[in-house]
Amino acid sequence: MYATQLLDIGDLQTRIVPDPTPAAGEIIVEIEAAGICGTDRHLFKGEFPSTPGKTLGHEFSGLIVDTGDTDFTLGTRVAIDPNIWCSTCDQCRRGRVNLCANNIAIGIGRDGGFAPYCAVPARQAHVLPPDLNPAYGAFCEPLACTLHGMDVGNARPGEKVLIIGGGVIGQLAIQLAVLAGAEVMLLTRSAEKQAIGKACGASHCASDTTSALQQWPEGADLVVECAGVSATVSMAPGLTRSGGRIVILGVLPSGQTVPIEPFDLLFREINLKFAFLNPFTQARATQMIGSGLINLAPLVSRQISHDEVAGVIENAPLPSDIRAILRF
Ligand code: NAP
Numbered sequence: 001m002y003a004t005q006l007l008d009i010g011d012l013q014t015r016i017v018p019d020p021t022p023a024a025g026e027i028i029v030e031i032e033a034a035g036i037c038g039t040d041r042h043l044f045k046g047e048f049p050s051t052p053g054k055t056l057g058h059e060f061s062g063l064i065v066d067t068g069d070t071d072f073t074l075g076t077r078v079a080i081d082p083n084i085w086c087s088t089c090d091q092c093r094r095g096r097v098n099l100c101a102n103n104i105a106i107g108i109g110r111d112g113g114f115a116p117y118c119a120v121p122a123r124q125a126h127v128l129p130p131d132l133n134p135a136y137g138a139f140c141e142p143l144a145c146t147l148h149g150m151d152v153g154n155a156r157p158g159e160k161v162l163i164i165g166g167g168v169i170g171q172l173a174i175q176l177a178v179l180a181g182a183e184v185m186l187l188t189r190s191a192e193k194q195a196i197g198k199a200c201g202a203s204h205c206a207s208d209t210t211s212a213l214q215q216w217p218e219g220a221d222l223v224v225e226c227a228g229v230s231a232t233v234s235m236a237p238g239l240t241r242s243g244g245r246i247v248i249l250g251v252l253p254s255g256q257t258v259p260i261e262p263f264d265l266l267f268r269e270i271n272l273k274f275a276f277l278n279p280f281t282q283a284r285a286t287q288m289i290g291s292g293l294i295n296l297a298p299l300v301s302r303q304i305s306h307d308e309v310a311g312v313i314e315n316a317p318l319p320s321d322i323r324a325i326l327r328f
Contacts, residue, residue, distance in 0.1 A: 003055040003115035004309045009046035012310045017055070020111065020119035022068030027122050029078060032134035034113035034326040035059035035142065036304075038167070038228075039251075040313045043108065047253055051109050056313070057326070058082035058105055060113030061128060061137025070122040077132065078125035079140035079289070080113070081282035082106040098148070098277040114309050116328055126286035135303060135325050136289055136296045139168070142323075143294060144278035144285035146172040146226075146249070150180070152275040153222045153247040157181025162212065162220035162239055163202070165227030166193030168299055168323050169249055173224050174200045175294055185220065187212050187239070188227075192320040199298045209235050225250050233258045242268040249275055303327045 004014045022028050034057040042048035043056060061079040064072050072078075085092050086102035106112045106120055128137050146169050155161050161177040163170045166188030177184045178201035185204035186197035194205040206212035213219070219241035225232055228250025236246045237260065252258070265272060278285070288294050299322045304312060312324050 028066035029062040030065045031062040033138040035138040036324045055111035057113030058107030059141040077128040079137045081124045098279040129290045140285045144281040147281040149249040149275035150176040155180040155182045159221035161222045164232045170226035171200045196298045230258045245271045
């Protein structure tokens, strides 16, 4: 089969590799949909630790075509949780699985979903309904990460929630905040992403802090940073109401620092939090997507073929891109 593999930093190739066979406890998934994520671009550029020679693709879903020695039923549609925690280290034993130093992510540390078939441990597979639009299964992993962020932020009915960054994480965060009963503003620069934010349930949109504070002079009860750039992390405290919370979901390059004024955070008692990966949220994300609770149609920007994947990863996303989805 053909697989899109990162052979080295800056060297991504779609090349012939052997079909996978299931090891003990594994199944083979025939991929239906795989999302191209910003992390794939970071891996390509060497901005995120990678393992040479692995097939990329960590946001994917498909049909089980080989059940191996597991109890799964052939043909079941599943979404894959890419993060394989070791379950035995100190952090895993404390329930802090997303802090597991031995995590091997499918599509990063072992072969992933940018290929027609992928071998995965059965415990990573979460069942999706047979009548779901196959493209939607690829959103379970980003939704699971966003769910963790919103769990950390704990939006409550009647609160004002400001989401910074109108990419897939921001658009999913809008929907989770609306489901929590909050009034939601999206701060993102592009008009296209603001329009998608409205379709996802944001009642207010802004392109910068001035416009956001004109609309909500007191600031938001909860600010969720989903852009992953230093400018948006530094703007978050100024957009937060005294006594409010900030959750940083965006990933900044390792080593980058951002100016923060502890005096302001202390005197206004603003709680600055972080949320990383998808600890125990993949099942809820799969349930929400399977039941149609999340509006995913506006988030599928384009469906691409396998021979387009390397080009899409190597180039910057289009301004209107939320997610490009590989379909087989
Ligand atoms: P994305 O597609 O890059 O979306 C982020 C958006 O932020 C951009 O499209 C951009 O839209 C907006 N933005 C950038 N600079 C801005 C600025 N100065 N002011 C306002 N908006 C700005 O990324 P994504 O896939 O949604 O992911 C968001 C972040 O979450 C990334 O850093 C990603 O690595 C991270 N992430 C974290 C986790 C976790 O576990 N914590 C999991 C998945 C992803 P405009 O052009 O409209 O401004």
